[in-house]
Amino acid sequence: MRILSATALLLTVSLAGCALMEKLPGNDSGPPAAPQRLDIPRSAYPPAGSCRIWIPGTPAAQQSAPGKCADLEKRVPSNGVLLHG
Structure with a gap:
């Protein structure tokens, strides 16, 4: 009986971990984008x-x-990117 309870607990914890690893909306798990040059006018x-x-690509x-x-x-x-003043 103890082995069955321990197995059930282990299975529950394992499944909970899987739920936490689920991709969240807006979370891009792909490779990071290559750096790009942003031409931002100083006045912007x-x-x-x-x-x-x-x-990027949107007029100032x-x-x-x-x-x-x-x-x-x-x-x-x-x-998008966040510009700090």
Whole structure:
């Protein structure tokens, strides 16, 4: 009986570990992208103490407004970068 209980516990723990390894939405498990050069105009950088989400390939006039870094860190899309002022 003890062996059966230990086996059941081991199986439960193993399955729980598998659930934790499941791919989460927005979590890209592929290889890291190669570095790319971003041509960002100096005037597009956020003021000191703030941040801005930058989407490569989008014109500067269409980029999002600067904001609090703590807020924006949570909203950077997979194709964007966070600029620190």
